Amino acid sequence: MDKRSASRLTVILLMAPLVVWLAAFIILPHVDMFMLSLREKVAPRVYTTSFANYGEFFGEPLYWITLARTTIMSVAATVLTLLIGFPIAYYIAKIARGKTKNVLFLFCLLPFWVSELVRTFGWMILLRETGIISNVLQWLGLVDGPVEMLYNDVTVMVGLVYTSMLFMVVPLVSTLDSLDDSYIEAGYDLGGNGFTVMREVVIPHAMPGIVSGCIVVFMLTLGNYLTPILLGGKDSLWFTGQIYTQFITRFNWELGAAFGFLLLAVSSIMVWAGLKLSRQTLSSTLAEG
Amino acid sequence: MKSFKKTLLGSAVAVFALAAGSVSAQAETLRLLTWGGYAPEKVIEMFKAETGIDVEVTKSNNEDMISKLRATGGSGFDLAQPSQDRVTGAQYEFEIYKPIDLSKIDTDKFIPSMLAATKKNTTLEGKVYGLPHIWGTSGLVLDTKKASMVKDYTDLCSPELAGKVSYRLKRPTLIGFAYAMGLDPFAAYGDIAKYQEIMNKVQDKLIDCKSNVKAYWSGGDALMNLIRSGEVVAAMAWDTGGWKLNKELADVTFVAPKSGALGWIDTFALPKKTKAEDAAYKWINFVMQPKVAAMITDAAGNFTAAKGADEYVNADLKTRFQKSFSQADIDNVKWYPPVPAGLEEIEGKVLDKVQAASSD
Numbered sequence: 207m208d209k210r211s212a213s214r215l216t217v218i219l220l221m222a223p224l225v226v227w228l229a230a231f232i233i234l235p236h237v238d239m240f241m242l243s244l245r246e247k248v249a250p251r252v253y254t255t256s257f258a259n260y261g262e263f264f265g266e267p268l269y270w271i272t273l274a275r276t277t278i279m280s281v282a283a284t285v286l287t288l289l290i291g292f293p294i295a296y297y298i299a300k301i302a303r304g305k306t307k308n309v310l311f312l313f314c315l316l317p318f319w320v321s322e323l324v325r326t327f328g329w330m331i332l333l334r335e336t337g338i339i340s341n342v343l344q345w346l347g348l349v350d351g352p353v354e355m356l357y358n359d360v361t362v363m364v365g366l367v368y369t370s371m372l373f374m375v376v377p378l379v380s381t382l383d384s385l386d387d388s389y390i391e392a393g394y395d396l397g398g399n400g401f402t403v404m405r406e407v408v409i410p411h412a413m414p415g416i417v418s419g420c421i422v423v424f425m426l427t428l429g430n431y432l433t434p435i436l437l438g439g440k441d442s443l444w445f446t447g448q449i450y451t452q453f454i455t456r457f458n459w460e461l462g463a464a465f466g467f468l469l470l471a472v473s474s475i476m477v478w479a480g481l482k483l484s485r486q487t488l489s490s491t492l493a494e495g
Numbered sequence: 496m497k498s499f500k501k502t503l504l505g506s507a508v509a510v511f512a513l514a515a516g517s518v519s520a521q522a523e524t525l526r527l528l529t530w531g532g533y534a535p536e537k538v539i540e541m542f543k544a545e546t547g548i549d550v551e552v553t554k555s556n557n558e559d560m561i562s563k564l565r566a567t568g569g570s571g572f573d574l575a576q577p578s579q580d581r582v583t584g585a586q587y588e589f590e591i592y593k594p595i596d597l598s599k600i601d602t603d604k605f606i607p608s609m610l611a612a613t614k615k616n617t618t619l620e621g622k623v624y625g626l627p628h629i630w631g632t633s634g635l636v637l638d639t640k641k642a643s644m645v646k647d648y649t650d651l652c653s654p655e656l657a658g659k660v661s662y663r664l665k666r667p668t669l670i671g672f673a674y675a676m677g678l679d680p681f682a683a684y685g686d687i688a689k690y691q692e693i694m695n696k697v698q699d700k701l702i703d704c705k706s707n708v709k710a711y712w713s714g715g716d717a718l719m720n721l722i723r724s725g726e727v728v729a730a731m732a733w734d735t736g737g738w739k740l741n742k743e744l745a746d747v748t749f750v751a752p753k754s755g756a757l758g759w760i761d762t763f764a765l766p767k768k769t770k771a772e773d774a775a776y777k778w779i780n781f782v783m784q785p786k787v788a789a790m791i792t793d794a795a796g797n798f799t800a801a802k803g804a805d806e807y808v809n810a811d812l813k814t815r816f817q818k819s820f821s822q823a824d825i826d827n828v829k830w831y832p833p834v835p836a837g838l839e840e841i842e843g844k845v846l847d848k849v850q851a852a853s854s855d
Contacts, residue, residue, distance in 0.1 A: 250836040336724045455558040456843040
């Protein structure tokens with residue numbers, strides 16, 4: 207065996223676990239899901255192959271409205287997270303120094319030491335009718351009776367933004383960190399004000415971080431299950447909830463699988479469109495993020 | 496020398512096999528897929544002391560049981576406890592159960608009328624798939640001081656209770672509301688078009704009623720918390736939840752609705768690929784002994800199909816039961832008949848639409 211084939215063998219051996227992992231846990235289940243989504247239940251125990259499950263999705267407004275609503279809410283949550291996360295990341299990366307920087311970063315990280323379920327229950331304890339905020343408001347005399355702040359879209363949005371903040375701040379901090387302060391100074395020296403420097407220097411530099419943060423937050427939000435269901439209560443309608451319902455309480459795996467694929471399609475299209483609009487490529491954002 | 500080595504190897508193998516055999520015999524376990532409270536720790540300990548079999552409990556509900564068994568083709572558990580109305584439909588569609596060998600059961604330990612009813616309801620193609628274990632009802636749980644005007648499910652929608660009501664977004668709610676609206680869903684089980692029509696009416700009612708609802712409860716504990724905190728004063732719920740709350744809050748109790756409480760019976764059913772079938776039969780015979788059955792009643796709050804167990808149930812629970820149910824209420828209980836294939840899809844869509852509707 208010569209040296210080259212030996213090194214090739216090493217590469218193959220090194221890659222093998224990854225390939226096996228990808229095939230066994232990602233590709234195969236997806237192929238299986240796709241086959242399942244093409245199976246139409248004609249009668250109990252009788253199945254044929256057709257696109258009926260996809261037809262069911264487009265024919266029933268309930269389903270596509272849910273997906274549209276989920277997508278729009280996810281986009282809104284992503285934008286909000288970016289708007290709130292950017293100044294925080296900017297402060298951590300560019301203004302804070304030494305210990306403060308670490309402490310601030312730790313504050314962003316801290317909520318993630320507990321599970322999403324516990325974090326969501328935390329919000330429920332705060333916001334419910336007999337909860338802390340309602341009681342404090344009553345004690346202060348600002349309101350007459352108990353206030354219910356749970357079970358609406360605003361609460362869901364708060365929960366989603368809170369849950370995804372870290373995933374926006376981390377890539378932003380890392381790209382902003384790599385921006386040399388002298389560029390910002392040069393911007394001011396050349397007569398720019400805060401706004402133009404932000405627009406012409408900081409944001410273009412941070413773009414890969416912004417895009418990768420947005421992709422991660424969008425995907426996490428779109429695929430979120432716990433937060434919308436728990437905080438949204440009786441009016442919550444999230445597409446992942448629909449998928450769960452089809453699989454677990456309706457025993458309709460075929461339709462559930464079709465829903466799963468539609469969700470995958472929507473998220474892929476949205477990410478692709480986002481990259482096109484921001485003129486980024488997936489590899490550049492991944493490398494920076 | 497060679498033969499010596501062989502013997503050595505052979506005996507080593509034998510020892511290993513023996514050890515493995517005894518280990519597996521020692522650690523025989525019964526994997527039970529059941530509801531909360533149906534297998535109390537004390538009963539499991541007594542069972543182990545008597546038979547040497549360990550019991551591993553997985554808590555679940557009807558839909559989850561069917562989904563789990565369907566996903567594995569009926570393996571992973573040795574005994575399951577779905578409600579009797581959900582056995583034949585699931586068996587017909589997914590083939591997840593195994594017929595029960597009645598000769599291995601002490602049938603005289605069961606209340607004969609319940610055994611006969613469940614056998615009839617869980618028979619598919621001449622084979623019995625379920626035996627009755629625990630039964631109970633769903634009806635209304637009320638704070639009698641604040642929601643005394645609630646006599647039936649539809650009263651939950653009255654305007655004075657706005658925002659203070661809870662029920663589950665599941666099929667019992669659809670059935671209960673249908674009865675309270677003067678419709679007869681069970682009679683329409685055989686007629687899909689008729690059933691659809693009934694469900695459409697219920698759907699409109701539930702969408703109308705949505706602004707009254709605080710939250711749709713999904714687990715017994717969540718509902719208990721809502722009522723304890725006073726956020727909810729009237730709910731459609733299981734009888735045992737009402738009785739448990741009654742112990743803490745004298746005003747809260749279970750009330751049988753005017754149109755009739757809905758009666759369910761949870762069964763014993765054998766998953767198709769059960770590995771410890773004998774242990775499963777032993778468990779069934781064990782828990783149907785009157786004294787053991789009474790212990791389960793104390794833990795679960797519901798009565799069992801074991802003959803003579805009533806005697807051993809604590810008096811407290813019996814009084815609460817009698818307060819909630821007059822003889823007329825008991826006669827008026829609507830027992831769930833087996834759900835024919837296809838109905839659950841209609842119901843599913845109705846539930847989705849109610850969930851999706853805006854509440855104002």
